[in-house]
Amino acid sequence: MTDWKVGTVTDTRTETPTGRSITISVDGWPGNLAGQHLDLRLTAPDGYQAVRSYSIASVGDATSVQLAVDRFPTGEVSPYLVDEVLPGDQLEVKGPLGRWFVWTPEDTRPIQLIAGGSGIVPLIAMARAHAMAGSTTPFRLLYSVRTPEDRFFADDLAALESETFHVDYVYTRSTPADWPTPPGRVTREVIEAVTIPASDSPGVFVCGPTGFVEAVARSLVDLGHQPQSVKTERFGG
Amino acid sequence: MAVFSRGFGGRTRESSPDLPPGQFLTEDFPVLSAGPTPRIDTAEWSFSIRTETGAQHAWNWDEFRALPSELVSTDIHCVTRWSKLGTSWRGVSLDTLFEEVESSYDYVMAHSYGGYTTNLPLEDLLDGKAWIAYEFDGEDLDPEHGGPARLLVPHLYFWKSAKWVRGLVMMKDDEPGFWEQNGYHTYGDPWQEQRYW
CATH class of the missing domain: 3.40.50.80 (Nucleotide-binding domain of ferredoxin-NADP reductase (FNR) module)
Incomplete structure (x- = not known):
């Protein structure tokens, strides 16, 4: 089981009226295949934690990942990621996860x-x-x-x-x-x-x-x- | 030591002694599946248990529904981090289905219509811990939630509760099923957070 890694937000971009993409630099990120996801953990000042899974929009060996999040109005994590998080903020990620919903270039089907x-x-x-x-x-x-x-x-x-x-x-x-x-x-x-x-x-x-x-x-x-x-x-x- | 996320306060502060670590409560009933939902007519449906001798115990839909059923109220926990408390099911206990089955093997592979498989220790299916469920909240089980019948093993992560189940095959050794080959833990205890390899 992989461990939690510290990620630092490096970029955010408004994508839609309710969603944005976020780029996170992750120390020790091993790269990921196309279609994999990660778990993202937020910790409040009093130690309260919330974890959600997000698909990864980026691919390859880079030590940063790009996510895109749509605001779920009654949620507690997506509004934070869409409305609050800024470059420089830290959070934690675990992954990459999932080996089923992936595409690799060895797959030569249309x-x-x-x-x-x-x-x-x-x-x-x-x-x-x-x-x-x-x-x-x-x-x-x-x-x-x-x-x-x-x-x-x-x-x-x-x-x-x-x-x-x-x-x-x-x-x-x-x-x-x-x-x-x-x-x-x-x-x-x-x-x-x-x-x-x-x-x-x-x-x-x-x-x-x-x-x-x-x-x-x-x-x-x-x-x-x-x-x-x-x-x-x-x-x- | 976790890093703190500036400006994150947590909104709902869901806490319940019934909520395993890393899970959040949902009122919905989300769906996790790997491909199209199989549509199985109960006229074509059957369920079987096969042992190492080749002996096969099989039930068609009418035979299965004639077995004694139980109302099950239980919490369910998905590896994708949602939990739903106090869900209501009706199904046939695996104790009932295993009554006539003789096997010296300790593991089971559950097979589903559509090709999905998942592995379980036999002891996790017996003693009132597992059912073949065919009703949810008093209604026939929807195909997208595994109908006409699914395995219900609520003390493990919900991918172990195979949808569209059609049979169990006894195994000598614990071999990985579909999700277990694709990154999920071989046993899947939500209280131990056995999510991934």
């Missing part, structure tokens, strides 16, 4: 990523790993958000787009002004229209709120994807 909201975090790590490795494997991301302002990592994703990585957005509440389709959910028809078909035998990674992941995973199986090739990660109740 890869379809499907994210809902802050579920983009482990999936952008995979897109970054794909770019870093110079992998020529086709990658495609379907990213569902409520409005254009709710996109995490919008500029980073735009910069990652290439001949082998394509991003499709689905807006569920409101769209950009010139958008060709009205807002709507990620239905089976949407998935069929803008994802790698089951006939190409892709690996599929789905991350988002439980209801989103349930619906998407079910549609994927209905569209002929093998359940074993669909990996899911869920958050929230």
